[in-house]
Ligand SMILES: NC(=O)C1=CN([C@@H]2O[C@H](COP(=O)(O)OP(=O)(O)OC[C@H]3O[C@@H](n4cnc5c(N)ncnc54)[C@H](O)[C@@H]3O)[C@@H](O)[C@H]2O)C=CC1
C-alpha cells in the first residue's frame with residue numbers, strides 16, 4: 626500500500642505551492658499525498674501560476690486568512706504556513722498519515738505573525754517533548770547540526786559534554802552508522818588549545834559516547850576546514866557539525882539541488898526540502914528545481930515503509 630503523506634504548503638508567497646502542483650503527478654505514483662491547504666487559496670495560486678490543479682489533488686482544509694503576495698514577507702502568510710504545518714503534525718500524531726513532508730516557510734514571516742519558533746524542528750521538539758535532531762543531506766553525505774537556529778555568538782556556550790554526549794547517542798541510534806565524524810568548533814580544531822577550548826568538551830563527549838556504545842563510532846574533533854575535503858568524505862558519510870553554517874555551507878555547495886532535511890529522534894516521520902522560500906523566483910515562471918522535494922518525499926516513503 627502506498628503510504629499517506631501530509632504535506633504542509635509552506636509560505637504561500639514563495640515557491641511551495643508551485644512545487645506541490647508541478648510534482649504531484651510524479652509523487653502520486655509512489656504515495657498518497659494530502660495537501661494542507663484551503664481550496665480557494667489553491668485555486669487562486671493555480672490561476673496566478675497558470676498551472677492546472679491535478680484532478681486527484683487531495684486537500685486537507687487548513688483554515689485561515691490568506692492573500693497571495695508573491696515574494697513578500699507578510700504576517701498572514703507566516704500564520705497560514707504555521708497553521709498548515711500544525712495540521713500536518715496533528716494528522717501524523719493521530720496516525721491519519723504515515724509521514725509528513727514540509728515545504729519551506731519563511732522565518733521572518735513567522736516572526737511577523739508572532740510565532741516564537743524559528744523553524745519546523747523547534748515546533749516538533751516542543752510538540753512531542755523530544756530532542757529532535759536536524760539532519761540534512763543526500764545519499765553521498767549527511768550532516769546533523771548540534772546547534773541550529775541560534776546566533777553564532779551563542780554557539781560556544783551551548784557546547785557542553787552532557788548535551789553533546791546525549792546528542793551523539795541519539796543521533797547514532799537514529800542513523801545507525803558505525804562511523805561518524807564530529808567537527809571541532811575552532812580553526813584547526815583549536816590546535817590543542819592554542820585557538821580556543823571548546824574541543825576539550827567535544828573530545829570528552831566523543832569519548833563518553835563511544836564508551837556508552839561500546840564501540841568506536843565517533844571520531845574527532847575533526848579540523849573543520851578539511852572535514853569536508855574529498856579525502857575526508859571518503860572516510861565519513863555522516864558528520865556532526867557544531868553549528869548551522871559549518872555543516873550546511875559545504876553541503877549546499879556540493880549538493881544543494883538534491884539534498885533533503887530529515888527530523889530524527891521523533892515519534893513521527895518528517896522530511897523536508899533543503900532550500901528556502903526562494904521569494905526572488907516565486908510566481909515568476911522561472912525554473913523551479915523539484916528534486917529536493919521529490920527526494921524528501923521518497924525518503925519519507927522509505928522511512929514509513931521501514932516503520933511498518
Ligand atoms: N525548510 C524550510 O522551511 C527552510 C526555510 N528557509 C527559509 O527560507 C527563507 C529564504 O531563505 P534563503 O536563505 O533566501 O534561501 P533560499 O533557499 O530560499 O534561496 C537561495 C537561492 O536559491 C534559489 N532556490 C532555492 N530553492 C530553489 C528551487 N527549488 N529551485 C530553484 N532555485 C531555488 C533561490 O531562488 C535563491 O536564489 C528564509 O526565511 C529561510 O530561513 C531556508 C531553508 C529551509
Ligand SMILES: NCC(=O)COP(=O)(O)O
Pocket residue numbers: 743744745746747759873886897
Ligand atoms: N536550514 C535549515 C532550515 O532552516 C530548516 O529548518 P526547519 O524548518 O526544518 O527547522
